[in-house]
Amino acid sequence: MTYERRIDGRKFDEIRPMEAKVGVIKRADGSAMFRFGNTIAYAAVYGPRNLYPKFLQDPAQGILRCYYNMMPFSSSGERVRPGGSRRSKEISMVTEKALKTVLNLKEYPNSVVDVFIELPQTEAGSRCAGICAASMALADAGLIMKDMVSAISVGRVDDKVVVDLDYSEESYDGIVADIPIAYLPTLGKITLLQMDGIVPKKMLIDALQQGIKACQKISEVQKKALKQKYVLEGVEDVQ
Amino acid sequence: MVEVKVKDKDIVVPGEILADGMGYVPGVGTYREGEAIVSERVGVVSIDGRAIKLIPLSGRYLPKRGDTILCQVVDVTMNGWRLETNSAYQAMLSLKEATSEFIARGADLRKFYDLGDYLVCKVSNVTSQMLVDVMMKGPGLRKLNGGRVISVNCNKVPRIIGKHGSMVSLIKEASGCQIIVGQNGLVWMQGNPEGELLAVRTIRMIETESHITGLTNRIKDFLEKTTGKTLEIRMEQ
Amino acid sequence: MYSELRSQVLKLLSVHTRLDGRKPHEYRKPMKVEYGVVKTAEGSAKVTIGETEVIAGVKLEIMSPYPDTPDEGSIMVGVELLPLSSPEFEPGPPSIRAVELARVVDRGIRESKAIDFKSLCLEKGEKAWMIVIDICTFNDAGNLFDASALAALAAIKNTKFPELVDGKIVYKEKTDQGIDVQEEPISVTVLKIGDHFIIDPDNEEELVAEARLTVALMSNGQLCALQKGGDSALTLDDISKMIDLAAEGSKTLRGLL
Numbered sequence: 264m265t266y267e268r269r270i271d272g273r274k275f276d277e278i279r280p281m282e283a284k285v286g287v288i289k290r291a292d293g294s295a296m297f298r299f300g301n302t303i304a305y306a307a308v309y310g311p312r313n314l315y316p317k318f319l320q321d322p323a324q325g326i327l328r329c330y331y332n333m334m335p336f337s338s339s340g341e342r343v344r345p346g347g348s349r350r351s352k353e354i355s356m357v358t359e360k361a362l363k364t365v366l367n368l369k370e371y372p373n374s375v376v377d378v379f380i381e382l383p384q385t386e387a388g389s390r391c392a393g394i395c396a397a398s399m400a401l402a403d404a405g406l407i408m409k410d411m412v413s414a415i416s417v418g419r420v421d422d423k424v425v426v427d428l429d430y431s432e433e434s435y436d437g438i439v440a441d442i443p444i445a446y447l448p449t450l451g452k453i454t455l456l457q458m459d460g461i462v463p464k465k466m467l468i469d470a471l472q473q474g475i476k477a478c479q480k481i482s483e484v485q486k487k488a489l490k491q492k493y494v495l496e497g498v499e500d501v502q
Numbered sequence: 503m504v505e506v507k508v509k510d511k512d513i514v515v516p517g518e519i520l521a522d523g524m525g526y527v528p529g530v531g532t533y534r535e536g537e538a539i540v541s542e543r544v545g546v547v548s549i550d551g552r553a554i555k556l557i558p559l560s561g562r563y564l565p566k567r568g569d570t571i572l573c574q575v576v577d578v579t580m581n582g583w584r585l586e587t588n589s590a591y592q593a594m595l596s597l598k599e600a601t602s603e604f605i606a607r608g609a610d611l612r613k614f615y616d617l618g619d620y621l622v623c624k625v626s627n628v629t630s631q632m633l634v635d636v637m638m639k640g641p642g643l644r645k646l647n648g649g650r651v652i653s654v655n656c657n658k659v660p661r662i663i664g665k666h667g668s669m670v671s672l673i674k675e676a677s678g679c680q681i682i683v684g685q686n687g688l689v690w691m692q693g694n695p696e697g698e699l700l701a702v703r704t705i706r707m708i709e710t711e712s713h714i715t716g717l718t719n720r721i722k723d724f725l726e727k728t729t730g731k732t733l734e735i736r737m738e739q
Numbered sequence: 740m741y742s743e744l745r746s747q748v749l750k751l752l753s754v755h756t757r758l759d760g761r762k763p764h765e766y767r768k769p770m771k772v773e774y775g776v777v778k779t780a781e782g783s784a785k786v787t788i789g790e791t792e793v794i795a796g797v798k799l800e801i802m803s804p805y806p807d808t809p810d811e812g813s814i815m816v817g818v819e820l821l822p823l824s825s826p827e828f829e830p831g832p833p834s835i836r837a838v839e840l841a842r843v844v845d846r847g848i849r850e851s852k853a854i855d856f857k858s859l860c861l862e863k864g865e866k867a868w869m870i871v872i873d874i875c876t877f878n879d880a881g882n883l884f885d886a887s888a889l890a891a892l893a894a895i896k897n898t899k900f901p902e903l904v905d906g907k908i909v910y911k912e913k914t915d916q917g918i919d920v921q922e923e924p925i926s927v928t929v930l931k932i933g934d935h936f937i938i939d940p941d942n943e944e945e946l947v948a949e950a951r952l953t954v955a956l957m958s959n960g961q962l963c964a965l966q967k968g969g970d971s972a973l974t975l976d977d978i979s980k981m982i983d984l985a986a987e988g989s990k991t992l993r994g995l996l
Contacts, residue, residue: 289790289878290825292562301778305877307823311562311590322631325590330830335817335873336780336796340910342871345819346832365516367542370564372631374590379823379830383794383875384779402516405561405657407542409533410517449517449540482517489515489544493559498714576740618740650747650758695751699760 266421270431276473278415278427278480283488285403293404297396299427301386306396308404310376311368325368329359329378331393337385354390361394361414361445361455367407376406387430388416394445394455399485411485413478414445414455417470419462424470426477442470446478510549514541520554529555546713559713563589563656563686565634569625572651572684573636575618578611585621588653588686591632595623599637620646620690622682649692652702654709656687661712662705666737669718675733676725677701700728745947752935758943764984766939772889772995774897782898786890788939790880795872795890797898801908802869804860812859812867816845818874818887825879843966844874844888847955851924851963858919866906870895870918881941884953888926889992896920924963925992927985928953931973936981938988952978954985
């Protein structure tokens with residue numbers, strides 16, 4: 264079997280329409296929205312703030328905690344029961360790892376930075392959208408970060424390498440592999456790597472290279488949104 | 503080959519390459535990666551000679567020795583008060599740094615500063631583990647009675663105060679309010695209801711527009727239009 | 740802890756104004772209801788009141804009717820006080836605040852007979868629709884009660900039933916049949932601060948209020964649910980005034996639907 268044309272008509276390396284916005288949650292110290300097609304993620308950052316109970320504190324540096332959560336109505340199938348699952352716990356953990364390497368929390372011993380990722384609507388790629396939103400929210404919160412973090416899911420459908428799998432591809436009747444990655448666009452390193460499915464090594468490297476290219480495009484969208492927050496309509500710059 | 507990729511006053515985000523080559527020096531908010539200077543936060547570029555640094559646009563307050571901050575009493579202990587500082591860390595105000603008044607042994611400390619009271623303090627010490635001590639002995643350090651407190655982006659405090667206090671005195675004059683701006687982003691004001699509301703609105707405006715040049719004149723125009731008064735930009739000493 | 744803030748709020752109320760310059764009986768702006776904001780839900784709505792934002796989404800399930808009402812479906816309301824929406828909310832099981840909020844919203848819809856439960860029956864004693872309404876807070880800038888109740892009602896109005904094939908729901912296929920909404924209950928929360936009554940409180944006003952009354956009103960002006968909150972007692976006169984104020988406020992909210 265060969266996968267000649269993508270189900271939704273995209274090019275094999277084409278990302279679904281993206282949208283990004285910063286400062287979407289007023290009460291948070293930093294916040295952002297990121298969308299891939301029908302998958303929408305919101306992230307809010309609170310902190311650095313007090314951390315209790317005390318035994319959780321790290322006297323050497325501030326700690327990062329991430330929470331990934333799908334809203335009950337965010338799946339096109341059955342209602343998602345609130346309260347978290349093993350899946351959401353694992354995604355929270357890998358998200359934390361994907362973001363942690365760029366953060367410098369040495370100035371904030373014993374404190375915590377909380378990142379809450381919420382998905383009102385999902386259709387594949389939710390952990391990647393979550394990481395994209397979270398990295399923007401962390402930057403918006405004014406934290407010291409070596410780089411942005413961009414994320415995308417790449418993979419294979421039959422013998423084709425595809426970028427940004429959607430739901431119809433994830434559930435395609437054939438050979439499918441799904442490889443979510445997170446990438447640091449300036450430092451050129453990968454901070455999230457998972458895979459479901461069977462792939463020969465050569466194809467994997469090819470997929471990762473395409474993923475990296477996609478992440479570079481994503482990071483431009485993230486950058487633009489972060490800067491857009493400071494463009495005010497109706498205020499004249501008299502420089 | 504030295505190449506600067508940004509202009510003074512550009513807004514940059516983490517991971518942006520600001521300059522390539524060893525001819526420039528990385529300042530605050532930047533780091534060197536290979537031969538490049540890279541930004542490590544959201545900020546406004548400031549190029550000073552051969553140094554490139556960033557002026558932060560966001561981020562919570564981090565207590566620093568010598569800062570004058572507004573704190574709220576959240577608990578009373580054996581030998582002083584525990585204060586909320588609008589940061590990740592609480593501060594301790596010890597008995598002997600709290601007042602020049604005589605405090606008798608065993609006195610009820612809440613008679614001096616009660617839970618919920620706002621105090622203007624000076625940060626006297628910050629340890630490596632961010633244990634924060636403050637004091638209340640010194641000019642202008644006092645308990646605040648009445649008035650209202652708002653929280654602002656602490657990175658905008660220098661702009662709210664203005665050059666030699668010019669901005670805050672403009673707001674004081676227009677609104678008829680007393681205003682105290684803490685380095686930690688808490689601002690206290692007291693006046694009549696309309697005056698307080700005008701002060702709040704003006705401060706919010708500064709918070710959102712401060713990175714756009716021409717701020718002082720814009721604020722002056724706004725205040726003159728709103729109040730009908732003619733205002734003058736004055737430096738405070 | 741909030742005595743300074745409280746005296747400031749009282750000082751302003753004595754001259755009929757509030758911290759943000761509003762009148763005591765005025766809602767914040769912007770105020771809006773947006774329908775169909777979540778494509779994965781069978782119905783959804785987002786409510787904005789000032790900086791407060793909540794989203795309600797409806798998912799439909801098949802239930803076995805309760806033995807005492809074999810020809811009726813039912814509703815279920817959940818509220819998630821998302822930790823993303825306020826520094827005060829924490830992850831974990833629903834807090835008592837979330838539970839109260841969900842129950843108050845549920846009561847407004849249930850008791851006003853907004854939905855005819857009999858119309859949800861598919862097969863007597865065997866199968867009926869269960870309407871699950873989940874409300875998620877996006878930004879808590881105060882008055883989650885009114886925003887949540889309004890969002891829930893709007894999401895119900897926005898709902899389209901999915902196709903049923905062999906008694907199973909095919910979520911991907913929506914029909915054009917909506918829920919028959921027979922009544923539109925509007926909840927308005929009134930706070931008592933000193934001798935003053937206000938509607939649409941912000942976070943700071945909620946901190947300093949001594950009592951709260953949420954009144955759910957039907958379109959004919961009758962009351963269909965009440966919930967008193969706060970630590971202080973209310974007189975009959977207080978209650979009467981608060982209900983009048985709620986009735987007045989409900990007109991504004993009803994106009995948004």
